[in-house]
Amino acid sequence: MRQVSRVLSTYTADVSGVCSALYEMGGMVIMHDASGCNSTYNTHDEPRWYDMPSMVYVSGLSELEAVMGDDDKLLRDVERAAKELHPRFVAIAGTPIPMMMGTDFKGIARLLERRLGIPVFGFATNGTHSYVSGVGMALAQAAKKFCLPKEQLSGADGGQKPCVNLLGVTPLDFSVTGNVEALKEVFQSEGYQVKSCWAMGSDFEALIRAGEADVNVAVSVAGIETAIVLEEMYGTPWVLGLPVGPKLTRRVLEAMDLASATGKNQLPLALEIDGVAGKTERNHRQTYIIGEWVWAMALRCSLIAEYGYDRVSVICPLESEELFADRLLTGREERIPGVLDTAARAGAFLEDEDQIEERLKDAELVIADPIYRRALPKDRAVDFIEFPHEGYSGRIYRKDIPVFIGEQWNQWFESRE
């Protein structure tokens, strides 16, 4: 039945996505909620919580305030905390009850901005969507608000290789096990300057100079909205892809060069990748990769191009097909030509456990978070490669999250295959 999970887990929600995206920017983020969202966030969704302090709070909404529609306490509390702690900005993100109350987050943000004299964001998240939408909207709004106008930026530095921003980077997709460092290294080792990484490991000054880059790379679906904002602000073209394995890494780099040269957005995750290895029993297995779309598509490309797999499907449970399409359409036109067709041919967006179980009935190999093992067919053995995902199983399997960038993916995969 739709919306029912007997055996599977739940992805990090939108409100935690907002917190995760803004965590390192020096702001104050308030989850407008009674309680629970904060401990969930900093127990299961935020691996930086113990060692890297950040001003992430819950408003402590009470029943009376909710019934009376009283926003005054929220305003007072946020104002007082901001005046005491001097954050760079304030962000307030919604949860289910403010949705029921019809909280006007934009209005609250405007009011607080006037009172505090610092930027204030109001995110109408409601806890019913995945972190992808929360991270997406938070990074995009931060880019819109903070990135310097063209006239305040330096011109291109004249290097041979384009400068790049990495967009959509949070621990929810990349954890804290070395992937972010590896991601930067992949580009830097090829002579590309990484201007900023949205939003892990880059200081605020670097972030606001994102307009100086020649090309942006959205390394997760959560980075698409920011890529679009930066495209609209500076005309910067973007690439949707993740450098996993040497062949796809090469294609991502070429796509960046092409985007920089032509000004057109690129999708190096398309189906046709040359250099397919020979067929074996192993690489003819019906294979499913379950998880975040860009990550799953990147693994799929590697399996096809580097290991000769010929039956690889992606299952993305993080959002609906409609929502994915909405992100990538301008009116009826695709922001990257062919992206929706590629998505449709590569697999499916399946949010419900029953649909996933049904789809896995013919599976011979599944690559997914360990919790998905519970959705495998019970009547026969299925090969399963555990690939923990912070945004799904949280901290439980964190120590087993591999570095999956560049050639490190191949080493890891070959040790598991």
Added chain:
Amino acid sequence: MTIKDAGSLTPFDSGVEYSAPARGPWNIVHVGTLVPESHQVFVCAQSCLRGVVLTAAEMNAMDRFSTIAIQERNILKGDMEKLIINGVTDILNKLPKLPRAVEVFSSCIHDFIGCDMEFVFGKLRREFPNVDFTDCYMTPILRKTKFTPDAKMRQQLYSLLKPVPLEEKMVNVVGNLEPFYEKCEILSMLEQGGWQLRDINYCGDYDEYQKMAASSVNIVTQSGTLSAGEALEQRLKQKLLYLPVSYRYEEIDGELKLAAEAMGLSLPDLQELKDRTDQALAHAAKVLAGMPVAIDFNATTRPLGLARLLISHGIRVITVYADSFGKEEEPDFYWLKEHAPELKISATVHGKMVVLPRNEAEQYGGRLLAIGQKAAYFTGTRHFLNMLENSGLHGYEGIIRLARWMEEEAVREQDVPSIIQVKGWGCCG
């Protein structure tokens, strides 16, 4: 602030709240699993489900746990009852074996939209006559009311007990997450009087759990779980005996006398117990040799009472971490204001707790003993007594045990982060 400056039992302003990464206290999933052979179904939005699903996963209890995710359309369409009935039915039909009991957790949303849970449960009970259903609640919006969600959960833990004739000499302890420490004098008194104790912590299966319905007396040891005892007294006519964990000798004496009178028990030699307690505390003071102590409200339900006891026995308590204090702490609050005015009291959720340094232990060369996970986190010490919700300690013997634990931890260093980040200590850790 120091206690002399604290104006009331709720000394701190409320505001935006921080959540320290000390995760030992149990949540409603942990508590709910105490009912043997039960299955939990949570009906909430994704953001609320996330924490409870992963709680279940961390405690390897996913096979006793299912969810129904509320989406925007369910609120707009008003089909919530249908969603729950169909969802629970689907879950139960697909389980390999029907559970004996099902705990259906509704959320704040259901209260606000006026979801007819009576209709839902009526339908489910008709559909599954061999399964016992009970209503449970994940309603943090009620956290600041008098009847907190945690108190409600402890109450609902016993809501599945079915009325049966009461048996003499059978007593339950109700609401505790850990069994009594085996040497507690209340246990010896019960044993000597021929009473048998039942505790949900010891129930291996659902039938054994149901036997708790036959006990004639329920002992409750903390104010937060009093409602569980009151509900049972009303519904099953079991006598409620409130014997709260206390660190004041006269209060402990009063409780033991109350129990003796109510259940026909013999009193132990109270003076001998007091003397041994004083000796144990004196010994602890000697071992600690001036080592500062910090206490938090998760360790014990009476942090001020414990501070008073330790201070009055020569142990140097420097800080109590708590956001507010219960009414029962009032005598200790005023005693401390008078006798230990420089004792610091510190909030745990106040917004500033993010930015304040967490290295107080360094001032003492690392020699600071924390009683409780939050105290350990905020002071940055490695000397740490991992105590939660009284840890089964009660009465004089409980204090004697506590004094020994303090001595042990005063000389032992622990890897605090790896311990305190475990959710539901004792349940998972």
